[in-house]
Structure formats: structure tokens, C-alpha cells
Amino acid sequence: MEDFGIRALSVVSTVAAHRSFRGAASELNLSASSVSHIVANLEQKIGIRLFLRNTRSVSLTEAGEAFLARIRPALAEINGALEGVHELRDRPAGLVRINASSWGAGRLLPIVLEFMRSYPDVRVDLTCEGRIVDIIAEGYDAGLRLESMVPQDMIAVPLGIPETLILIAAPTYLEARGTPKTPGDLLSHECIRARLPSGVIMDWEMGRAGEYAQPKVSGKLVVGSTELAAKAAANGVGIGYTDAREAAPFLERGDVLQIMEDWTPSLGSEALYYPATRLPSAAFKAFVGFVRAKRVKD
Structure with a gap:
């Protein structure tokens, strides 16, 4: 046993x-039967059921959630201490786990790939989620979100890459329906709404000179990402509210025009953040140093 x-x-x-x-x-390089045996054995020893299992999914029980919330911070500290021995080696090694939004992960990925070429013994698990998670409780080394959303008790390393959500529409659509000038004008337009990874339809939030607006827009089309919203807008379906980088190719070709630019300023920079109280592994220390150096150079 x-x-x-x-x-x-x-x-x-x-x-x-x-x-x-x-x-x-797959991550642990074990067989699925071995993993199942280890979990069942532990459940028997502690006398509680940790997971609900069926042929399609595995989910934590309420007791399992409480148990994991208590052991994850301790596991992270122990694993960090064990990986700390790699500081005695010529090159850091181990696993770095990062939780990010899909936008943030896209910004960070080029840095991650360059880092892995420089540190071939380090593995990186870059997870995308639509929700804000407790990175300590869920066993991540770091999170990546807009700098304004980073908890105050965390160390933040801004990437220096601004995020901007903009409004776009095809010239043919604007010729037929007119160009909105204010958030209120959007209520009479066909608006292409995007669903976040969490399943929630994204709100349209905008501001100008101390004013804030969140118009309850409507439209016949809902898509699974802001990237799809940009593509739909380029096809003249309606007005899209999308990431500026996703819209850039369509803007360059003249497929869409940016509208209400004064209402959609930059949201700020993405920032890597991590707890100041946790003992970092050698691999994570190397990664943070690499991100900081990239930030200074760029």
C-alpha cells in the first residue's frame, strides 16, 4: 500500500x-490505474471521499475541497524547498505553474518559450482560466492578470504590454446604420457579444474623462471569444467589442474601422504576480528574473 x-x-x-x-x-508519468489506486488508498486511510467519479468527469466532494484547501499551501512550500536544491546545480530545473487569462497567456507565451530555450531543464504549465483564482490555495507559482487586479499582498511584475478593448465595425455597416458617438447610441445598434471562458457574456465597459458607462447592448449574434467578434465585425454583421491586437489585422486591411476611440482607453498592463511569503523554487526565481530582464530590455 x-x-x-x-x-x-x-x-x-x-x-x-x-x-x-x-x-x-500524464503529468506525473504514472499509469491511470496507479493514480486511481493511490487516491482510493488515501481516501480509505483518512476516512473521507475526496472525489466524485463517473465515466465522463471527476470532481471534488465538499470534503475534498476543504481538504485540498488546507494541504495545497503546505505542498507548495515543501515542493519549493525540495526544488531549492537545484540552486546547487549549474542550471535551474523543475516545474513552474502559472494561471492566466486567455489574453494574458497570449502575451506571456513568447516570453515563456524564450525562457524555456534558455533553461531547458525547466517545465512550464501555463493554465488559462476565465475566473480569478487563489494562486496559493490552488498550488500555482504565479498568476497573470491586469496590474489593477493584482491583490495588494502580492509582488507584481508588469509586462509593460498594455491591454485595450476597442469598438470596431465594417465600413459597410456604418454606412447603413450610422456611426455611434456615445455609449447610449450603441443601444440602437446590432452588437456582437462575446462569451468569456467562464461562460458569462462579457460586459461592455468604457470610460472617458471620469465618466463610466456599461451599456446593456443587444444583438442577434453571441460568439465564444473576442477574436471571433472581430472576425464577425469584419464581415459587416455589427459592432464588435474586442481586443485591440485581435482587431489589428482587420484595421490594417480596412475591413473595419475603430469607433468611439475616446471611450476605450488602455486598461493598463498585464502583470505577473506571486506571494512575497512563499519560498520560491530555483526554477521560479529564474523565471521571474527572466521576465524582469525582458521588461527592462523592451
Whole structure:
């Protein structure tokens, strides 16, 4: 039988992160049956059921959620201490886990790839989520969100890459329907709404010189991302509210025009953030140093 120790707890935490025995087995380089055996063994020893299992999904029980919330911070500290021995080696090694929004992950990915070329012994798990997570409780080394959304008790390293959501529409649409000038004008237009990864339809938030507006726009088309909203707007379907980088190719070709530019200023920079109180692994220290150096150069 498996010992009641760090390995079993790490397996449980990995299954919870993936919500899958197969996904956990792949990360841990174990067989799915071994992972299932370790979890079942631990459940028997502590006397509670940690997971609800069926043929399609794995989810934590209420007791499992409470158990994981208590052990994850301790596991992170232990793993950080164990990986700290790599400081004695010529090159850092180990796993760096980062939680980011889909936009933030897209900004960070080129830096991650360059970092991995410089540090070939380091593995990176870059997770995209539509919700803000507690990176300590869920076992991440760092998070990536807009600098304004970083918790005050975290260390933030801005990437220096501004995020901007803009309003765009095809010239043919604007010729037929007119060009809105204020948020209120949008209420009479066909607006292409985007659904966030969490499943919630994104609000249209905008501001100008101390004014704030969140018009309750409507339209016949809802899409799964702001990138799709940009493509739909380029096809003359309506007005899209989308990331400026996603809209750039369509703006350059003249497929769309930016409208109400004064109402859509920059949202600020994405920032990598992490707790000041956690002992970082050698791999994560190298990654933070790399991000800081990139920020200074760029």
C-alpha cells in the first residue's frame, strides 16, 4: 500500500487540478490505474471521499475541497524547498505553474518559450482560466492578470504590454446604420457579444474623462471569444467589442474601422504576480528574473 505521505497528497492535488485521473497520470508519468489506486488508498486511510467519479468527469466532494484547501499551501512550500536544491546545480530545473487569462497567456507565451530555450531543464504549465483564482490555495507559482487586479499582498511584475478593448465595425455597416458617438447610441445598434471562458457574456465597459458607462447592448449574434467578434465585425454583421491586437489585422486591411476611440482607453498592463511569503523554487526565481530582464530590455 502507498504511504500516507507527500507523494499521495501530491497525486490528489494533481488529480484535482486536472479534474481527470488520466490528465494527472500524464503529468506525473504514472499509469491511470496507479493514480486511481493511490487516491482510493488515501481516501480509505483518512476516512473521507475526496472525489466524485463517473465515466465522463471527476470532481471534488465538499470534503475534498476543504481538504485540498488546507494541504495545497503546505505542498507548495515543501515542493519549493525540495526544488531549492537545484540552486546547487549549474542550471535551474523543475516545474513552474502559472494561471492566466486567455489574453494574458497570449502575451506571456513568447516570453515563456524564450525562457524555456534558455533553461531547458525547466517545465512550464501555463493554465488559462476565465475566473480569478487563489494562486496559493490552488498550488500555482504565479498568476497573470491586469496590474489593477493584482491583490495588494502580492509582488507584481508588469509586462509593460498594455491591454485595450476597442469598438470596431465594417465600413459597410456604418454606412447603413450610422456611426455611434456615445455609449447610449450603441443601444440602437446590432452588437456582437462575446462569451468569456467562464461562460458569462462579457460586459461592455468604457470610460472617458471620469465618466463610466456599461451599456446593456443587444444583438442577434453571441460568439465564444473576442477574436471571433472581430472576425464577425469584419464581415459587416455589427459592432464588435474586442481586443485591440485581435482587431489589428482587420484595421490594417480596412475591413473595419475603430469607433468611439475616446471611450476605450488602455486598461493598463498585464502583470505577473506571486506571494512575497512563499519560498520560491530555483526554477521560479529564474523565471521571474527572466521576465524582469525582458521588461527592462523592451
